Amino acid sequence: MNFLRVVDSIFKPSIAFAHCDVPCGIYDPRPAQIAAETVVKMVEKIEGLTKENPTVADRNLFVRAVWTKEEHARKCKEELLILWTDFFKPEHLEMFPSLHETFWKAAKLCSLNKQEVSMEAALELKKAVDEIAGMFAKAKASIKK
Amino acid sequence: MTIFPFSRFVVNDRSMVPNYEPGDHVLTFNWWYVRLGDVVVFEADNKFFIKRVNKLVNNLVFVGGDNLRESSKFAPINRKQVVGRVVLKY
Numbered sequence: 619m620n621f622l623r624v625v626d627s628i629f630k631p632s633i634a635f636a637h638c639d640v641p642c643g644i645y646d647p648r649p650a651q652i653a654a655e656t657v658v659k660m661v662e663k664i665e666g667l668t669k670e671n672p673t674v675a676d677r678n679l680f681v682r683a684v685w686t687k688e689e690h691a692r693k694c695k696e697e698l699l700i701l702w703t704d705f706f707k708p709e710h711l712e713m714f715p716s717l718h719e720t721f722w723k724a725a726k727l728c729s730l731n732k733q734e735v736s737m738e739a740a741l742e743l744k745k746a747v748d749e750i751a752g753m754f755a756k757a758k759a760s761i762k763k
Numbered sequence: 764m765t766i767f768p769f770s771r772f773v774v775n776d777r778s779m780v781p782n783y784e785p786g787d788h789v790l791t792f793n794w795w796y797v798r799l800g801d802v803v804v805f806e807a808d809n810k811f812f813i814k815r816v817n818k819l820v821n822n823l824v825f826v827g828g829d830n831l832r833e834s835s836k837f838a839p840i841n842r843k844q845v846v847g848r849v850v851l852k853y
Contacts, residue, residue: 622771622853626788631771634789634804634813636779636828648839 645705647751653694654747657731658740660687688732695728714753768794770847772804774813778828791847802849805840
């Protein structure tokens with residue numbers, strides 16, 4: 619190990635950031651989008667299950683799908699909160715006057731999808747998250763200019 | 764895949780505490796496939812990052828920090844972004 623340290627003193631190693639999202643400023647809406655798509659898939663699975671005389675396997679799948687829906691709706695809300703509070707700045711309100719309302723509605727849809735099994739609500743959540751992803755892309759593009 | 768089989772890095776910041784503290788030196792082995800649970804160094808936005816592999820879905824690698832107290836959210840990365848997996852801390 620000392621040998622490697624000697625090598626490092628001559629040839630400096632690169633820095634590997636074990637960063638947290640706030641300091642390094644690297645954000646991405648994809649985790650929120652993946653979570654929202656998972657909610658849609660789970661609602662699809664739940665609605666596709668046999669309602670009359672479900673088997674043990676059906677019940678097992680039902681429980682797992684509900685749990686996964688719950689977990690991903692929660693994850694979606696968490697990811698949206700990070701984008702809302704950490705990435706978007708006050709100057710972005712000029713570009714997106716309805717920014718706060720869009721995020722608030724999306725967060726509400728996350729909760730609604732936990733409470734209900736509704737394809738309509740799941741698709742609305744996906745649409746809301748995709749809208750936020752669009753805002754993110756435009757905001758990021760404006761930073762690079 | 765990187766040309767060199769090994770690479771050296773110094774850890775900066777705290778999202779891998781307690782397993783990797785700021786200032787730890789790590790050696791990666793770059794000529795191997797990524798596995799679940801591996802600690803990897805990857806490249807993003809012209810910087811190197813060190814995280815643990817939490818999930819693998821096709822070519823997407825989901826990574827996260829070991830430090831549960833500090834938020835360490837990171838979008839899934841492509842396998843091609845992985846430089847190597849950490850094999851030694853020194």
